[in-house]
Amino acid sequence: MSAADTNGDGCTDLAVGVPRQVVGENLFRAGAVTLLRGGKSGLTGKNSRQYDVGTPGVEGDPAEPNDSWPGSSVLLRDFTHDGRAEPIATSDEKARLHLFPGTTSGPTGTGSTLLTAQSLGLGTRPYFAANLTD
Numbered sequence: 559m560s561a562a563d564t565n566g567d568g569c570t571d572l573a574v575g576v577p578r579q580v581v582g583e584n585l586f587r588a589g590a591v592t593l594l595r596g597g598k599s600g601l602t603g604k605n606s607r608q609y610d611v612g613t614p615g616v617e618g619d620p621a622e623p624n625d626s627w628p629g630s631s632v633l634l635r636d637f638t639h640d641g642r643a644e645p646i647a648t649s650d651e652k653a654r655l656h657l658f659p660g661t662t663s664g665p666t667g668t669g670s671t672l673l674t675a676q677s678l679g680l681g682t683r684p685y686f687a688a689n690l691t692d
């Protein structure tokens with residue numbers, strides 16, 4: 559779980575990792591991240607959004623049964639220094655990180671990035687990205 563402003567409206571949003579979230583009818587243990595919006599009156603479910611392997615632009619195979627996808631851990635940080643925090647989410651079973659770019663309407667799967675120890679030149683590290691500390 560992590561809290562930060564993801565769309566630059568001045569209100570703090572909350573990202574919640576949902577490990578092993580079932581996606582669709584046959585993706586068990588897929589995992590997801592749910593983003594709840596902060597508003598002038600506080601946290602709300604209005605305009606909340608789920609990010610998972612079925613989100614357009616997210617790398618993964620929605621047809622692969624039991625694919626493990628982020629939700630183990632999630633962190634919101636403004637990696638791009640534009641005033642909006644981007645979610646980065648882990649899938650510990652697959653040792654990978656998913657980074658979602660921010661927009662004025664919030665994070666999006668379009669243009670999301672999959673990072674692994676190998677893609678970062680760190681070799682094989684099976685527990686890479688196991689936990690993100692807020």
Ligand SMILES: [Ca+2]
Pocket residue numbers: 635636637638639640641642643644660
């Ligand atoms: Ca940003």
